[in-house]
Amino acid sequence: MLSRIFPDRFVPVLLATIGLASLLPVRGEAVPVAEGVSTAAIVLLFFLNGVRLPRDEVLHGIRNWKLQGANLAFCFVLMPLLGLIAQAATAQLVPATLALGFLFLGILPSTVQSATAASSLAGGNVAASVVAAALLNLVGVIAAPLLFAALAGSAAEIHGAAVLRIALILLLPFLAGQAAQRWLRPWVLAHRGAATFMDRTSIAIAVYVAFSAAVVGGIWRLLDATEIGIVFAAVAALLALSFNGAWQLGRSLGLARPDRITLLFAGAQKSIAVGAPLAATLFSSATAGMVLVPILVYHMAQLILSAWIAPWLNRAEKV
Template identity: 55%
Template sequence: MMARLKTLFDPLVRLLLLAIVLASIVPVTGENRAIARVISDCAIFLLFLLNGLRLPRQQVLKGIRNARFLLPLIVWVFGVMGLAGWGLSRIGEGVLPSTVALGLLFLGLLPSTVQSATAYSSIAGGNVAASVVAAAVINMLGVFITAPLLSLAAGGDVGIDLAGLQRIALILLLPFAIGQLLQTRLGDIIASNRAFISWADRGAISIAVYVAFSAAVEQGLWTLVSLPAWGWLAALIGVFLSLGFAGSWLAGGALRLERGDRIAFLFAGAQKSIALGAPLATVLFPPATAGLVLLPVLAYHLLQMIISAPIAQRLNPSGEYS
């Protein structure tokens, strides 16, 4: 119980909840919307620049060679979870606003978290090195393949035109590439200022969520989603969580992974990244649409953190971290 309460006070969770509350009370409207969009784009640019600076290329290359662990995980994260998201979105179309239902598909196609998946893998006594590398590689892949997979799976509901591709290239790929190029020069500075970088990450994600939710609130977010629809969304997210955590654990067993690798597979396979989800939604969708698409992602992110703590402690009752 204490672990769950502690999770609710995680800095990113608090900032996301604050962003949603502020967007509901004082949303960005009118002429200020364009200024807020520019600020959000700059924050996302900074986020991916920092990601490029702190992701060691040597770790990525080393992780790619562990094909027995990495390849099934990639298939699970983007293939199996993507199909689950597609199936739940089809169910959601009958009981949820169409844009919220689309968010379930978007959620399924997102890559793993990096920080929390690694942290919980460590608490559970898993293979932390494999977890770090796998999450890093999958996030890098997610920048390139989540959007095309979403466009393919959603059919006519999501079309990525030239302007959309340019935004992805300029706001996500370009800063990441610059960060990788400057890594040898600035990597040590980034490593020695982890606390500041961590808060910069959280701030960028929260700004993207605030801007997206402001537009959604202006369009009537809290009246568009009825009370029964909230109940259906909670139920579908619950099913998604069960599939993610139970399925990834069983998949790791079916692959006959060693226990440490199986634990790493569990958290990297079940957790979904708000760090990529929020920026990518604001790039792919108009602001009002992005806020609704992010509803399932935000709900899943909060709940995955709440249930991950007791699961990790159950897997490692000794309490000795990796």
């Protein structure tokens, strides 16, 4: 029963992390230590991403310009616009930092492992899915904060120190991982389980520290049942628009069915693996926790939805 409700095992991990932060948030003198551990985990996460993402496959896959161009346009043009609309629609109904979280959700790149796995399960173009995930994340490390700053304006709270922090904590480890691919990528690929465990532990730590600060700042006092319901309703609308929009875009471009499936999951999914570290880098801990709420809900919902849609697409193709 649990596997049907939570097809991806990371969903209950995120729920448990939020629950732990709500019951036992980091306080007082432990905060700097927790933030240091979180920063170290983020550095490790982006270093491993740099090691894992294949440069050669990205360069080869760029030749399929129609599919990869559609992925880039949907992920970094259409989805940010949907996020901006969701922010505007909820701005008068929920706290401003929470509404900003919808825009933040929109500018994030796609997931890597889950989008590729869903595409494979659905009968999509797996090679193109790997390339799409790599390309979107390579572009996203640089494009996501710039897009957010451009669309959020003064609400973004981005300044020179934040840009330098992004370069040191996100971009530099990623580039170091790319440089170390020749020596470390075979080991990472041979120990996928350990690498995935480290990835997910890093994300959970970043979410725990950010959400702890939000809990100490009174997030559960600031949000009532109505506002939480608005978040879920807005996320449901974004999921419907993003998944349907990606599918229809693939149809309008005349993409082959396997490529449409790749576009569906690469375009509509959003990555908490980039979202949590980026929020921790751009915002104060208390603000980051509130901004992360929409992407946390969206990320868990997209994993469940994708795990239901993918087998259906596979069966529908064979009927």
